[in-house]
Amino acid sequence: MGLELYLPLVAAGPDFSTLPQQLTNGLILGSIYALIALGYTMVYGVLRLINFAHGEVYMLGAYTALLVSWAFGFAPTSPGDPKASVLVLAVMLLASMVVCAAVGAVIEYLAYRPMRKQSRISALITAIGVSLLLQYGGALFLPASPPPTISGKVDPFASIATLTLSPPPADLVDAEEAARAELAARETSLEQTMEAEGVRNQFDLSPEGKEVLQAKQAAEREVNRTAGAVETGSITIKLPQNRLVILGTVVGLMAALWFLVMKTKTGRSMRAASHDFESASLMGINVNRVVSITFMIGSALAGAGAMMNATFTGTSLTTFYGLLPGVKAFVAAVLGGIGNIPGAVLGGLIMGLAEELSVWAGFSGYKDAVAFIILIVVLLFRPGGLLGSSKVEKV
Amino acid sequence: MSQHVLEVKNATIRFGGLTAVNNVSFQLNKGDLFGLIGPNGAGKTTCFNLITGVYKPTEGTILFQGSSIGGLRPHHIAKRGISRTFQNIRLFNSLSVVENVMIGGQLRHKTAMASAFFHLPSAIKETAELRAKAMDLLEVMDLADSANSRSIDLPYGKQRRLEIARAMATQPDLILLDEPAAGMNPQEKEELMRAVRRIRDEFEKTVLLIEHDMRFVMNLCERIVVLDRGEEIAAGPPEAIRNDPKVIEAYLGEAV
């Protein structure tokens, strides 16, 4: 059973029939970015610290998912043929979230807490140090070469639903059917010729036989051409089921986060600390606890995103797995207005869509640059990000 | 042509729905020692921020020596000849006391930046001159003995005086002092009062100051404007202000 890899369609130019597909891809990619961006933005909101190690927490989440799947017998070397089950996925998700939460809390306690009274640039350098330490230190202990992949067998949601937005014109469909019928006929006659000449290999055919072969090959090309025309003539969205699972989980986690931040006492302390750290601590809020919880929640969300991305897209893991998603999610957080939770979600979605659209428009070489171009343009016009406010300094 | 040093005409500024300063007008003549008082939140510091270009007035005009400065950027206004101190002291903390004053003096000097990068004789000479001038000012403000300590290590009262010295170094025509006596003991206040008078009499500056200490303002200033909730409620010499029922009400209202 092959896993449908998450490969953006490489189009030669703007082809509007693939646009809905790319938008859907972008939305799902963006929801993962949003999940990671939440961690950046929450930590920044409370501590005014850019947690550069967040991408590495994400990386560790992916590895946790990998190791859990191996524990369930999905390792390439393990014997037997384990069945995909939702339970295994749930355990992987939970383990990733728990491990990431723990790692986030430990990083905060050991590395960032002592830096809290120091200048922000010192804290930032510490964050870069932690990030490098996890990248290179992780490579000592984690299976990294050759880069392992979470087995596709884990995924019970691999079936693909095809959503047809606009059916292909009837004449194109007819042409394809005709071409296929022609091909079938040519194949039959080729078989008959081979049997008649008594050869097993097409290369051994007589000159007359070769002509039959060439006719069959021409029919094949015709089938490909007409099938292509049908595909460009219709607008469909191929949606692997697991994409829907990603989207559903992201929405669920965000709803849980919203509830936690807006409706619970802990959430109220977090908002207070984010509003004014000093006053919050004077008002009897245990800021150390709030900071720990913030790191744990942000890291757990990154862990969930990592587990889903690594499991459902089948990309291979190295200890640098978190670098690029981390940077992009950070850009997403800044784009939305860093420190602002809805902003991070909006920023993540914009980032995902922009990336897929740039691929769709034929600039796949620049897809990693698009994020930054958007960011710079937005910041020039709204220096506080899309939903952020640029505070006027009190004089 | 009767020209005022500073003329604030119907200045108004709104932040969103809040009108911080509403339709305030006053004039300063050359050599005035002018007080701006009012209860907390009356808009005094906001007035200073309007005059020095930190904020742009929503309405109204501000004329300095006859030409409009409303909306100019702070460093342009400083160049025209207005200097200020800050309510919450804003010194260049990690620099030494004399360096703080030299930065003020920098404004009136004219060697190109390039000469500094290449350490040319002109830049060396100018730096020496600035240092000498700064030392003179420190002498006036009685800070010469701590010239080389870091400004953040100074005691509070000295920091306030250093702010005045730094403002003086820009060679302004008008100097704005934002609560210069805050946090000082009576003796320090006495010394400060003498220093402010010296600035006016000896250096011939026009002085506009915000102060909470009534005794300080009444003894020092010759004319006073009173603000309350962004509006001007009284103006005149200290004796008139002292007995103005509206002023008494504004202050008592605050006390209750």
Next chain:
Amino acid sequence: MKFWTVRLLSVAAAFAFAFAMQGLGSVIGDDYAYRVINVSGIFITLAVSLNLINGITGQFSIGHAAFYQVGAYVTGYMTLKMFDPGGMHPTLWLIMMMFVGAVAAGLLGLVVGLPSLRLRGDYLAIVTLGFNEIIRIISTNIPEVGGAAGFNIKPKIVEPWLIWMLAVICIALSRNLLKNAHGLTFWAVREDEVASSAMGVNNTRIKVVAFVVGSALAGAAGVLYGHFEGFLDPKVFGMQQSFIILTMVVLGGTGSITGSALAAVFLTVLPEYLRDLKDPTGNELALNGGGIIGVFAASILMIWAVKRMKTMFPVKGRNRSLAEVGAHLVPWALVPLLNAVLASTPLAANTYRVSELRMVFFALVLILVMQLRPSGVFGHHEFSWNWLKSLFSRFRKEQTA
């Protein structure tokens, strides 16, 4: 005339130093060490020029590698297309290219700086980081400069003395600035923008000058790097590189020219030095899993112990100094200890050569220095003969006390 005598002598000294460094390279005779030494010269320029922007003017730029790359690529392309070996002397051409690269990077600095310097703190940081990535990605998409595969610059023009001359120029420009009244306005912008503008300082102008001069110097460094190596890999100019330059500035002490320069040499040489470390028997140094655990345990213990010593000996003096030295050193005994004790346990199943661990150590050094000396090794101090004298006299006083 005393001024010009001193000036002439210092220029002569600079040349003497530059050629001495070039000589040092050939005396060593080891190609690899020769390369590391000269690359560290390039990093001095990069770190000191970033210090002008980040340390002295207080702007948060984390995309310095972009300007470095632009200098290298623009002039590399010009050399490839326009250099005529029979025409101009290569050294002269390289000097000319240094100016071209500096101007190109400086112009880019102006284009980036003018709009973005009104952003504050973290926002400026992310914009500079973004420009860094954009420039790098553009370079990997242009086939004329080799695309993602890398850019071959032909011919190589290797003039190590120019590398050192540039480093000296860069240090001299920064130091000159700080010696003069103009330099104070840069500090003023860093300390408090509201107050500096009230003192008539045009903040934007100061920031742009710092940004453009810093970028131009980084561009010139790129020119020398490109022609020295003869091959440019666009990956070398990514944000990781910018982080490393930033790290040099912060580790040395933000604002300290001396600190930036020394940290540049230290951080360039350290990973390469670790690569070649041998154990007493002449084998490549290696640690087992126990040793690695020891490294982490020792790091945590060291931080704890150093902080504890400060509270145990509140008075600075001989006892405090001894205690601090002890707290810094003693925990590291854990490394060989655990390396030996745990050798027979499953924890020690793998061995790691120190050359594999060098980036881990690099990261640890970063974290440890920030925990123990958050304002960098040099803080705000600069090297000066007076400083050295006062250090000695303090040391003597402690000895007699």
